[in-house]
Amino acid sequence: MRLPIAWAAALLIGSVAGQGCRGGKRDGADGSPPRSERRPVEPDAAARAAAVPRRQAPVKHIEIDLSRQRLMAYEDGRLLREIPVSTGKRGKTPTGEFHIWRKHRLKDMKVGLPARGDYYLLEDVPWVMYFFNEEHPKERGLAIHGAWWHADFGKPVSHGCVNLPLDEARMLFFWTDPSVGPFEEATATRSHPGTRVVVFDSAAPDGS
DSSP states (O other): OOOOHHHHHHHHHHHHHHHOOTTOOOTTTTSSOOGGGOOOOOOOHHHHHHHSOOOOOOOEEEEEETTTTEEEEEETTEEEEEEEOBOBSSSOOOOEEEEEEEEEEEEEEEESOGGGTOOEEEEEEEEEEEEEOSSSOGGGOOEEEEOSSOOOTTSOOBSSSEEEOHHHHHHHHHHSSSOOOTTSEEEOOSSSOOOEEEEEOTTSTTOO
């Protein structure tokens, strides 16, 4: 008895479906493990690097205690170094919160006026880190720097700047921000701000 054309087509399709598509294999039929047992494909090196969280830059700041004549360098809240300094005697170093804005490997410093009798020139002052705030602008020339002309660290000596031993000044110069370029000088910017500097007097009634 001949089957109707529709029935014959249905049987043919069912037979082909049961054997799988020609040229294709069922999951695991080629000897590979089933998908449920396969290990995920390892990402390439670039993808792995992108997935690793970047370490945030350390938070640095400097504190200068005028009564103790000490500079403290902190990184992420941890004291890294305490250094004897000489702050202002002939012009007190001002208290407040500042930021380093300019750094020079060597700098000539001129202060005062000949007519007043307070003029002086220091050539090749090393490891200079200028700092400022709104009350004490950049033009005032406040700086942390090395001093080769005296060794009286631990008591006030300067005209207002913060004097350090040469090796300590060099260490701070490369540790502080902004980082210096090939000519060993740098200027802070909005994207690369300078290290915060806090000057205070622990012996003063209000700590300022």
